[in-house]
Amino acid sequence: MNEDKDKLNLSDLDKINVSHELKHKTINRCLYNRKIKKPILTKAAIAFALVFVFIFSTTSILANKSKTLESSSDYSMERLKSKEQLISMLNEIYKDRKYAGEDLNFGVQMKSESSNRSGHSNTNVQVEGIDEADIIKxxxxxxxxxxxxxxxxxVIKADKKAEVINRFNPKDFIEGKEASEYQKDYQREIYVREMFLYEKRSKKYLVVMSSVNRYKNTNNSQGNPELQPFTRDSKVSIMPIRFGIYSTLVSIIDITNPQYFKPIKQFEVSGNLMSxxxxxxxxxxxxxxxxxxxxYRQEKSDDILPFxxxxxxxxxxxxxxxENIMxxxxxxxxxxxxxxxxxxxxxxxxxxxxxxxFDNMYMSKDSLYLTSMRGEEIKKGTDNQSDASVSYYKNKTIIYKFELKNKVNYxxxxxxxxxxxxxxxxxEYKGYFRIATTEDIxxxxxxxxxxxxxxxxxxxxxAGSLKDIAPSERIYSTRFDKDKLYMVTFKQVDPLFVIDLKNPKEPKILGLLKIPGYSTYLHPIDSKNILGFGMDTGNIDERVINKGMKIALFDISDLSSPKEKANIEIGGKGTFSESLYNHKALTVYDNLYAFDLFETKDDDSYMPSFRGLVLLEIKDDSIKVKCRISHSxxxxxxxxxxxxxxxxxxIDNYMYVLSNVGISVVNLDDMNIVQKEKI
Structure with a gap:
């Protein structure tokens, strides 16, 4: 098998009888779906992926021969003039998709320790003053x-008893309320996603986002699905696709009196929530x-336009x-x-x-940015089956900027x-937008x-750029802090780069540190320290594998020579925390850091050993586990x-730990659990 892999060459793919256009589309789909993975690709794996996509994927590609950042393509926005123009464009997109699958798109300061803490924690956000939705507030x-x-x-009262005083779902506020277009033929399902807490003078509100799914009724007159017994003579057919209409419900709820909630306003917008x-x-x-x-064409539906x-x-x-569609x-x-x-x-x-x-969103105090991924051809291929050359492609990101003055404006x-x-x-800092990318050619x-x-x-x-940073490696985490950028790349070791952005036209690398493992999230503590959450790694048969979770404290007081002050490793293979990829899953309070953990034994068994929440303390250049809370x-x-x-x-001197199962209250002075119950 290994000998076969070594003999495999991607140029053999040109012998597959497919059009040149389809090859372009295939490569673009590979670029579009590129995610963070271990940087180990055998030739056979690449070939398999390409052949698979040749068969099942037919998405569009933007072909361009340019080898520089400046492209001949113009990605500026225009506005639609009519619905007919929209339908004409969509017809062009779909005309080649009759026999193929659909294109599915799926700075913080450390405070000194005190035994008399006061105040409460907030959601861990990227930009100070810009709140982000979360599942707890x-x-x-x-x-x-x-x-x-x-x-x-x-809703829980924040005292030692942690009593549940209310439960509700925003769908309760619109039961029986439905747009006339959907009252007769559709079922509706609503699932709570995230929320904000908004305070206005003496009033308090929750702004709750929920996913709304509508499906066409397939019930009989008794309201039950049509189910027929299967017999030897029954016809076997393909299960019909359940087409749905997906939207996001925004519920603004007055919670001034948390025992008697009052819905103030509700809006529903087309599409699944991105951010x-x-x-x-x-x-x-x-x-x-x-x-x-x-x-749309089959049902002659008017739902082609977002609503x-x-x-x-x-x-x-x-x-x-x-006119409001660009x-x-x-x-x-x-x-x-x-x-x-x-x-x-x-x-x-x-x-x-x-x-x-669009796949990612960033928002500063003045602007909103959306990004889209595209593929670009830099060496043209051929339809000639005897020509053993495959086109060269690279990936790129298109960034759209919107102002937040009065109304959102492109x-x-x-x-x-x-x-x-x-x-x-x-x-974004002082009018300059900065972006760090990993490029695959x-x-x-x-x-x-x-x-x-x-x-x-x-x-x-x-205005400026810095290229060819850590060739053959990939970016695993970045954190901008004013005129500095901290970046972690990875292949076999974890280089932490410190990049100077004082001169936007000439960014430069100040220093780097190479250590085993990698960080997927970087959290600035102060001007001298930054915390990294990631994984420890090892090598087996020339392969890099993940071991347990690793939290590292970096000394950045000397920007030209960053150092690892301390680290702690937790668990074995299969250990995971949501905080590795969701910064809001990490709660910071003074010098305490709380995050969820699914821990496995420190061996090759992948056997679970703990599920719950871990509390860390950063003190005197060390990392210490203060307590573990589980509701198992x-x-x-x-x-x-x-x-x-x-x-x-x-809140003040207590930590409240919630899960889908229960709640615990922990006294931060002695780390004793003063209350624990099922909810």
């Missing part, structure tokens, strides 16, 4: 937590709407007009991205839509070679990888699988 008097298993919001932010009294949300064009519903005395469903002629996609803006004081909504799919776009990993790959029989940093001015014109003892054989969703909030 507190105002210091009450705790509001989304129980994902029970699909409800639980959201709150700045002062303004709520911003981005959703992605997938267009099932085949269903929004305003709930009140009269339930009004409105389409987002074509598109790029070189980047037409069948999906819609909707940017919604709600004034939480005036309770009105404004929607803009883009014909295209400004301009920019391109950056490579792809980003998450929102922390982007930052796909050639005949290998993938060349490198990393870059780009700086754009307020008009999204390239509150479960029984029937509901043990619900033991997940661990989060913590801190």
């Amino acid at each position: 507190t105002d210091g008097k009450y705790i509001y937590s989304i129980n994902q298993f029970k699909n409800e919001i639980i 959201s932010r709150v700045k002062n009294n303004m709520f911003y949300m981005v959703t992605n709407k997938w267009t099932d064009f085949y269903f 929004y519903i305003e709930y009140g005395d009269n339930i009004v469903k409105k389409k987002i007009s074509p 598109y790029n002629k070189n980047n037409i996609d069948s999906n819609f991205t909707i940017i919604s803006e709600i004034n939480l004081d005036e309770l009105d909504i404004f929607n803009e839509a883009i014909l295209g799919n 400004v301009s776009f920019a391109e950056a070679d490579g792809l980003i990993i998450n929102q922390f790959s982007m930052d 796909y050639s005949e029989n290998k993938v060349n990888t490198t990393n870059s940093l780009y700086v754009f001015d307020k008009n999204m014109k390239l 003892d509150l479960t029984n054989q029937e509901d043990y699988y619900t033991d997940y969703g661990y989060r913590a909030v801190f």
Whole structure:
């Protein structure tokens, strides 16, 4: 088998009888779906992936021969003029998809320790002053937590007893309320996702986002699904696809009296929730709407346009007009991205839509940025089956900038070679937008990888760049802190780079540190320390494998020579924490850090040894585990699988640990549990 792998060459793929256009589409799909993985790809693995996509994928590609950052493609936005223009564009996209599968798109300061702590923790956010939605919030008097298993919001009084005083679901507020278009033929399901806590003078509100799924009724007159007994003579057919209409419900709820909640306003917007932010009294949300064009043509539905519903005395469903839909002629996609803006004081909504799919969002105090991934051809292939050359492709990110003055307003776009990993790959500082990318160039029989940093001015014109950072490695985490960038790349060891951005036109590397393992999240503590959450690694048969979780404390007081002060390793293979990939799963309070943990034994068994929450203390250049809290003892054989969703909030001198199973109250002075019960 190994000998066969060594003989395999990607040039053999040209012998497959497929069109040159389909090859282009295939490579682009590979680029689009590129995620963070261990950087180990055999030739056979690459070949298999390409052949698989040749058969099943037919997405579009933007082909361009340019080898520089500046592309000949124009990705600027225009506005639609009519619904007919939209349908014409979608027809062009789908005309080649009749026999193929669908294109599915799926700075913090450390305070000194005190035994008399006061105040409460907040959601761990990227930009100070820009709140992010989460499944748990507190105002210091009450705790509001989304129980994902029970699909409800639980309200808990923040005292030693931690009494549950209320439970509710936003769907309860719209039971029986439905747009006339859906009252007869559709079923509706609502699932709570995330929420904000908004305070206005003496009033308090929860802004709750829920997923709404509508499906066409397939019931008989008795309201039960049509089920027929299977017999030998029964015909076997393919199970029909259950087409749905997906949207996001925004519920603004008065919680001034947490025992008697009152819905103030509810809006519903097309598409699945991508991300959201709150700045002062303004709520911003981005959703992605997938267009099932085949269903549209078959049913002659008018739902091709994204919509929004305003709930009140009269339930009004409105389409987002074509004049409020933007598109790029070189980047037409069948999906819609909707940017919604709600004034939480005036309770009105404004929607803009883009014909295209976006995967990441970053928001500063003045601007909102959306990114889209694309593939670019840099060496043209051929349809000649005897020609054993495969085109060369690379990936790139298209960035769209929107101003937040008055209403969301499109400004301009920019391109950056490579792809980003998450929102922390982007930052805005003193009018400059910075972005860190990993670039893959796909050639005949290998993938060349490198990393870059780009700086754009307020008009999204390239101001400076730093390229070829850690060739053959990939970015695993980044954190911008004013005029500095901390970046972790990885292949076999974990280099921590410190990059100087004082001069936006000439960024430069100040120093680096190489250690085993890698960090997937970096958390600044102060000007001299930064904390890394990631994984420890090892080598087996020339392969890099993950071991347990690793938390490392880095000394950055000398930017030219960063050092690892301390680290702690937890668990073995299979150990995982949501905080590794979701910064909001980490709660910070003074010098305490709480995060969920699924821990396995420190061997090769992958056997679970702990599930719960871990509290760390950073003190005197050391990392210490203060306590572990689990609710596994509150479960029984029937509901043990619900033991997940661990989060913590801190209020004064107590830590409140919540999960889908129970709640614990911990005294921070002695780490004793003063209350623990099932919820």
